[in-house]
Amino acid sequence: MSVPEHLHINDREVDQNFDLDDLLYHGYSEAEYNFAEDTIRLETIRFPGFSCNWSRYADPEDVKYRMNGIDTDGCYSFSIVVSRFNNLATPVHEPIEDATYPNYSHVEVRVSRITDPEGFIPPRGRNFNNKRRKMEYRQNIANNSTIEIEAQTP
Amino acid sequence: MLTDTIDLDYGEGWEKVATFLPTESALTDIIDKQEEYEFVSIGGELVPKAGLKDFASSLKEQKEQICQSVANHFETILSAIPFPSRWKKEGIQEPTEECRRKALSVAEKIFLRFHIQPFRIASSIEEGLMLVYWDPSKSRSLKIEIYNSLSVAGLINENKTIVKSLNIISDDHIRELCRDFTG
Numbered sequence: 001m002s003v004p005e006h007l008h009i010n011d012r013e014v015d016q017n018f019d020l021d022d023l024l025y026h027g028y029s030e031a032e033y034n035f036a037e038d039t040i041r042l043e044t045i046r047f048p049g050f051s052c053n054w055s056r057y058a059d060p061e062d063v064k065y066r067m068n069g070i071d072t073d074g075c076y077s078f079s080i081v082v083s084r085f086n087n088l089a090t091p092v093h094e095p096i097e098d099a100t101y102p103n104y105s106h107v108e109v110r111v112s113r114i115t116d117p118e119g120f121i122p123p124r125g126r127n128f129n130n131k132r133r134k135m136e137y138r139q140n141i142a143n144n145s146t147i148e149i150e151a152q153t154p
Numbered sequence: 155m156l157t158d159t160i161d162l163d164y165g166e167g168w169e170k171v172a173t174f175l176p177t178e179s180a181l182t183d184i185i186d187k188q189e190e191y192e193f194v195s196i197g198g199e200l201v202p203k204a205g206l207k208d209f210a211s212s213l214k215e216q217k218e219q220i221c222q223s224v225a226n227h228f229e230t231i232l233s234a235i236p237f238p239s240r241w242k243k244e245g246i247q248e249p250t251e252e253c254r255r256k257a258l259s260v261a262e263k264i265f266l267r268f269h270i271q272p273f274r275i276a277s278s279i280e281e282g283l284m285l286v287y288w289d290p291s292k293s294r295s296l297k298i299e300i301y302n303s304l305s306v307a308g309l310i311n312e313n314k315t316i317v318k319s320l321n322i323i324s325d326d327h328i329r330e331l332c333r334d335f336t337g
Contacts (some may be wrong), residue, residue, distance in 0.1 A: 031238070036288055036290065037295055042296075042297055043276050043279060043299070045279065046279045047275040097218070099277050111298040130321070131305055132309075132320055134307070136319050138296075139316050143316070144314075
């Protein structure tokens with residue numbers, strides 16, 4: 001499937017000016033949904049290195065235009081505020097220049113540290129070793145996500 | 155003739171599975187007082203003093219059989235947990251054999267003490283396994299994640315609010331989470 005034009009890079013610059021009420025979109029499959037708790041399953045949420053699309057440059061349905069994306073995938077969203085839970089992480093705009101799946105809206109949620117100066121863009125690959133706090137961060141995303149498009153049975 | 159009721163403590167929750175399981179020391183205590191009692195009331199059941207040891211052995215055997223069948227059930231599930239092909243393509247590691255053994259050990263300990271079973275056991279995108287316990291009456295979940303590194307963490311969530319989380323270093327931490335979950 002061909003990627004919509006608005007996801008192509010088109011010579012646009014990187015943008016790190018997130019508004020607090022902007023949303024981050026992430027694709028999910030039906031198997032990743034916890035019907036009992038009415039949340040995304042905690043064990044399917046990765047941190048750090050969580051990839052999303054930015055609502056400023058993408059629509060919820062754009063999540064299917066990614067490697068390994070399928071038509072029955074759904075989309076859930078959470079806010080920039082949620083992504084910065086307990087100041088553990090922050091979104092970083094990182095457009096993907098790929099021949100098949102370009103994605104100008106791509107954002108990676110990365111680990112932030114107390115010692116980072118204001119406006120600092122955390123590097124990719126920072127680790128976060130405290131398992132308890134990692135679980136809390138991931139559960140917080142699950143607790144505060146909104147289903148934008150319901151996943152279908154494949 | 156019933157002369158007294160003795161309350162003997164075994165551990166949390168087992169009254170639901172077996173009427174009563176006296177501890178070794180409690181049994182000795184009762185048998186030493188043989189002159190004073192002909193019957194004892196244990197969990198509402200009258201047991202003649204003479205048959206107390208056999209009664210306790212029978213209950214212990216029942217408990218062992220139940221535990222073994224539950225352990226077998228856990229082991230069967232843990233050996234065949236699906237791993238999403240999408241994760242494999244992304245290079246995420248499947249749960250290791252050591253991780254599965256540790257998860258089995260944790261699940262067994264929890265069952266032995268609190269006689270609750272996981273609602274779900276699943277592979278984790280964080281490279282390991284997750285045990286999920288669920289109480290629908292309180293919309294409360296207990297999640298215990300065992301990583302391939304063999305570290306363990308746990309979290310209680312209720313009505314989409316995190317109630318408690320712990321790095322699980324010892325069995326005390328497991329007990330603490332389970333007490334809060336079942337309480």
